[in-house]
Amino acid sequence: MSNTVMDKPPVTVPPPGGRTLKQPRLPRWAPLGLGLLSTGVGVGAGLVFGLDSRIQWGLIAAVFFVAATYALTTAVEGERQAKDRLVTSLVWVSFLLAALPLASLIWETVARGAKVVDGYFLTHSMSGVITLQPGGGIYHALIGTMEQVGIATLMAAPVGLFTAIYLVEYGTGRLAKAVTFFVDVMTGIPSIVAGLFILSFWIIILDFGYSGFAGAMALAILMVPIVVRSTEEMLKLVPNELREASLALGVPKWRTILKVVLPTAIGGITTGVMLAVARIAGETAPILLLVFGAQSINNNPFEGAQSSLPYYVYEQWANGNEASYDRAWGAALVLIAFVMILNMVARGIARWKAPKTGR
Incomplete structure (x- = not known):
């Protein structure tokens, strides 16, 4: 009789509240997928509502990305992890909002300035050059x-x-x-x-x-x-x-x-x-x-x-x-x-x- 009792598998007692020790997690590709989805939503909203400014498209995409990340994480991982991902999303969105104007400035300057920057431009002055005509240098x-x-x-x-x-x-x-x-x-x-x-x-x-x-x-x-x-x-x-x-x-x-x-x-x-x-x-x-x-x-x-x-x-x-x-x-x-x-x-x-x- 004692051997029969010893052969029984141990009984697993679930934690209080019905939670398991291993919580479900979002896949690693979820942030990238949400980013692509948010980009599509921003572009679609801009085209549907006739928004000419690409900045408005980006803001719509950013708001949708933060909201979708919080909602999806709350449903899958719980409210505690959702708050963590919300703060992380806000940090990334703030970084992109700060980096985009700088990247745009550098791109615009390189695209327009590269047309004239050459050896002649770097080794000549504006002496005798008519301002309405090309030529001269710095x-x-x-x-x-x-x-x-x-x-x-x-x-x-x-x-x-x-x-x-x-x-x-x-x-x-x-x-x-x-x-x-x-x-x-x-x-x-x-x-x-x-x-x-x-x-x-x-x-x-x-x-x-x-x-x-x-x-x-x-x-x-x-x-x-x-x-x-x-x-x-x-x-x-x-x-x-x-x-x-x-x-x-x-x-x-x-x-x-x-x-x-x-x-x-x-x-x-x-x-x-x-x-x-x-x-x-x-x-x-x-x-x-x-x-x-x-x-x-x-x-x-x-x-x-x-x-x-x-x-x-x-x-x-x-x-x-x-x-x-x-x-x-x-x-x-x-x-x-x-x-x-x-x-x-x-x-x-x-x-x-x-x-x-x-x-």
Whole structure:
């Protein structure tokens, strides 16, 4: 009798509420299928209701995707998993809504600018070119941008670096708080204000003329707070143990900063400077006020009017004809490529200087 009882299979008691331990799950292809279905619904609704804007189609598809995901997940996996998928869907939809304008901008710029960007366009200026006719190039504007950004970097990078070193290594009391406050204020200052300041001080009060150097000074004002903030954060990441070990050996503080702190943070500092350069390369408002623009090549940034890529784009677009529009799109493409190259260089430096860890 005891053997008979032992041979019986164990009785499985279901959990309270009738639920099983293994809940049903949607297949892996469900999000992709819902995305395709939502796209079809958005296109169909746009065609049926006569909506001309593709943005409206996309918004309809996004709303349908979020609602359908939540409803289907609730029916199959339960309300708890449905809330999780709802938040995930909102994150993906927000990402696509943020990425689509950027992708559209890049596509439009490449499609329109590639028609004129060639060797001739990059090596000739607008001297003697009739704006209504095709031809001309951006060589004078490219030279102006490189000189103005280079001079601004030479002025702003040391000032920003030394200010950050003071705030991190020496700054205490009211002076450090005041410097930090003004750096925060300068971070949010509109670029036109920097241009107006240099215009009133350099050109109106001191009676100097329009020049690339005047534009570079305004760009330097915009660049300083970015360099200060990025350098300050990189210096704070340096472990205090390195400083203490150097000071314990009798090394002076200035030499510790020069030989220990800065070499440790040089990768992040260089990246911050490169990102600041990329930030000011596309500034237009100060350049419109201070460099005045020129159609011919001016290699001297300290005398005479000079052009730049942002000014060239504005100038050509203001001409209001098809040939000028093409040149404006071509210059915009070159400017975007210039900024992208600077960002890639910054990321490359950051990876190259990053500490290598291994097991």
